[in-house]
Amino acid sequence: MAIRNIITEPNKLLRQISKPVNSVGKEEQRLMDDMLETMYDANGIGLAAIQVGIPKRIIVMDISKDESKKEPRYFVNPVIKNKDPEKATYEEGCLSVPNQFAEIDRPSKCEVEYLDYDGEKKLLKADGLLATCIQHEMDHLEGILFIDYLSKLKRSMIIKKLSKLKSTSVEA
Ligand code: NI
Secondary structure (H helix, E strand, O other): OOOOOOOOOOOHHHHOOOEOOOOOOHHHHHHHHHHHHHHHHOOOOEEEHHHHOOOEOEEEEOOOOOOOOOOOEEEEEEEEEEEOOOEEEEEEEEOOEEEEEEEEEEEOEEEEEEEOOOOOEEEEEEEHHHHHHHHHHHHHHOOOOHHHHOOHHHHHHHHHHHHHHHHHOOOO
16 A cells, blocks of 8 residues: 555646546555555545546545544445435535635435445445535545635635645645
């Protein structure tokens, strides 16, 4: 496993639409292993492949709070089958939008069809943080960031801050 570099906004790659995976093989599993390690290293709860520069429809997540009891989840080619009309609000952040947080409304429940780590077809019925997190990650596959739900003014202020940070920091 290896830790990969996480791409941060502003970066055109994050706006790319990711492509479906034909089948889950060794290459995809290696990518998922790396993504999970990268996500844990950055203290995140979810990561989409495009955030490490790979435009494939692959997501890893772990929303367990207990450090000693990890619950990694892998989603390949996820598709939302059902969304609850009721909304839930969570304060969201994103490893590609460092140190920025905002309350976002999303459907409170959803059902997602996907392939797991072994390429098997699964159905997830999610609510609470799990529902919010999977929807946030699936947005990445469409080139959407959580800041896109904010007002134009708020969004441009965040992007300005991040651009400034990039120009003053030396990336090793
Ligand atoms: Ni994100």
